[in-house]
Amino acid sequence: MPAEVIVGIDGSAHAWRALDWAADHAVRHRLGLRLLHGSHALSPDGTIPERALRRLAAERRDLLAEAREYVLKSHPELEVATRLVAADPGRALVRASGGAALVSVGSRGVGGFEELLLGSVGAYAAAHARCPVLVVPRFAPYPADAPARLVVGVDGRYAENDLLEWAFREAASRGAELVALHAVGVEFGAPRRRVAEDTELAEALAGTTARFPDLPVKRELTEQRAARALVEASRNAALVVVGGRRRRGLGNVVPGRVVHAVLHHAHCPVVVVPRSDPEE
Template sequence: MSNPIVVGIDGSAHAWRALDWAADRAVRHGLDLRLVHGSRAVAEDGHISPRALRPLVAEREDLLAEARQYALKIHPDLRIETRLLPLEPGRALVREGENADMVTVGSRGLGGFEGLLFGSVGLYTAAHAVCPVLVVSRSAPYPADAAAEIVVGVEGRPGDDAAVEWAFKEAASKGADILALHAVGGEIGFPRWRVIEDMELSQALAGMGARYPDVPVRPLISDRTPSQALVEASEKAGLIVLGARRRRGVLGMALGRVNHAVLHHARCPVLIVPTGE
């Protein structure tokens, strides 16, 4: 059985929209969904009496059941399981992501419900997961209404392959175009410099045309900083795909300034893909 798509469920509008995007990918790629709610409040550690614990557990299980029924109403053939874990939300998602195709999380949660705010659960998951992480904001459109363009950030360094591959695979399954964006953060004043940047971008895209011949590609070298160029491109994009290098000696990804800026300011969902060290 293929690895499932894990979705963080907390009852917020952001989580429901994340579920929309996760279910859409699951259908397109024939994957299962695993809906996860993590909460220390349901831990059987003696801090709460069994009598007081039962309604807390029932409340959270009802939340997961509601999310499952919502997804099945739209996609009746989906295979969906639910898991309630006695862990902090971010840790629960990271643990479930160890054998997952992807973890999907809303950019913000319910402030009064475990205090799920972007910068805690979203960033924790993106920084510690060993699989790709999709961050979806409440303002994101339904997947069917998203712009038919996927933007992939290309650094022009070894390790771009994983993010580029994900972008092309998604574009092929969605019938979308690719904007391969290489931002250099300064005016390209010398012809030789321009040739070098063109070569780096071409090298990053090498082989993709043959493997995905039906995906239109538009290479773009921008003199904006990577953060500026990607955030601006997100205004007309359906998805931003970025790589993040695996952290040496520990699990998870090393999120840099560009990753942080795009996660906080992008106008569309953002997919963070782990790359080689």
């Protein structure tokens, strides 16, 4: 079973908030926490004089030590390790994801994560990580102040066992309500269309619901398009959980337009969970 949560550290406000959420997840799920800082500038390739390179590495180690001290003040019981990597930050996070339960990143970054904008490192991690990726905006509340409500987008076209299992387990760990949101994208028309869609949604949730009988689950149908519905639902949620399609044999997830839009516009942190298409 994965033993740790990985969080990208670069000193920005976005990364500090990602650290808050990563630490909260690690404590609730009894996992270790690893603080990772990656930068090409640390590569001993002759670009930077050796003395300057040593000074730069020392500064980045100090940054990691500061982040470790910060998180241990709030969670002294947490096992916290640090790692400095002389590599592209996105690739460093993806390599670390192979043995992780979760990768947490801020929605923007500076310093070693200078490219941490959605569409570069954040998007790269969401597209290639081999575990769920949590993308945390700077304006997200502290985890303890977040609403007791999670939203999971249920598509219905793809295998969603991993997605639903993650969302249900996370909601249960928080004692939160889980909203299973299915966006049709067109008008229901006859009432029987709504009944049919609700029945399909209930069937999609049935197996997971049976394993979490005490978890309050609300099925929600909407005629809106999925991206708009999820962004609006994020206004009153601790997390929005969405699935990325994993292409078998290629080792990457295709976020798609919906996930891309949610990552850019959600009002709360977003988790992208890898999933498989049964036909691929």
